[in-house]
Amino acid sequence: MKLNLFYLFILFCFSTTLLLAKTAQSQTYRLLYRFIDKDTGKPIDGVSVRILNTSNNAEQVTVTGKDGETLVYLEPETTFLIRAYNRKYFSTDTLRLQTQKLPNEIAKNDSRRDIKKDIPLEKINIGLVKKLVGVYFSPNSDEVLPECKIILKRLAYILRLNPRIIIEVAAHTDSRGEDAYNLELTQRQANALKEFLIEQGISDDRIKARGFGESILVNQCQNDVKCTSAEHLQNRRVEYVIIGLE
Secondary structure, eight states: OHHHHHHHHHHHHHHHHHHHHHHHHHTOEEEEEEEEETTTOOBOTTOEEEEEETTTOOEEEEEOOTTOEEEEEEOSSOEEEEEEEOTTBOOOOOEEEEGGGSOTTSOTTSGGGEEEEEEEEOBOOTTOEEEOTTOOOOTTOOOOOHHHHHHHHHHHHHHHHOTTEEEEEEEEOOSSSOHHHHHHHHHHHHHHHHHHHHHTTOOGGGEEEEEEETSSOSSSOOTTOOOOHHHHHHHSEEEEEEEEEO
C-alpha cells in the first residue's frame, strides 16, 4: 500500500511539473523585429541586437539575416532593454519592452502573442548635415545658454552611441555687422560648442569647430538687402556635419 502511494506521489509531481512547464511555455511572447533602412525601406543585414532581461541580467544576442529580422522569445511579467547596432547605421536608443503590460492569458498559438515591429535605422553618410534646432546664441555672445544644453547633451549621447563618428560643429550668423567680425564671432561660438561636448566626455579628436560667419546664408538676406528679423534669424543657426568615421 505504501509503495503504491509513493508511486502515485511521484506520478503527481511529474504531472504537475509538466503542467507548470507547459503553462510557462504558453505564456512566452515571440518578439519579431525587422530592421529597415529609414530612406529606402529595405531590410538591413547584420544588425546586432542585444536583449537584456532586467530581472536576472540574462542577455540574448542575435544578428539579423538578409530579411533584416530577428526572432526571440520573451518571458512574461518581465522588463527587457533592447539595443541594436550596425556599423553603417546610427545605433538605436535603448528600447524598453515590458511584457507585464501584455495580456498573459492569451494562448501561445494566438497570433496576438507575436510582437512584430519595423525599426527604421538611419544610415551614416559622410557629409550629412543636421541642424541643431533649439541651439542658438545671444547677439554678439559665445556663451552656451542653459536652455541649449539639453540639446547638446543629446548630441553627446548620440556620439557616445556611435563612437566611430567624427563631426564638425558649425556656427553661422546673419549678414548684419562686419563680415570679419561675424566670422570671428562664429568661430568663438563653435569653439564654445566643442568645449561643451568635450566636457560631456567626447574626445577632442572627434570634434572639429568651425565658424562660417555670414558666408553660407540660407536665404536672400545678404549685405545691403532689406530683410525682416525673422528672415535674418533663419541664417543664425548651429549645425553639425559628419566629416569622417574612425
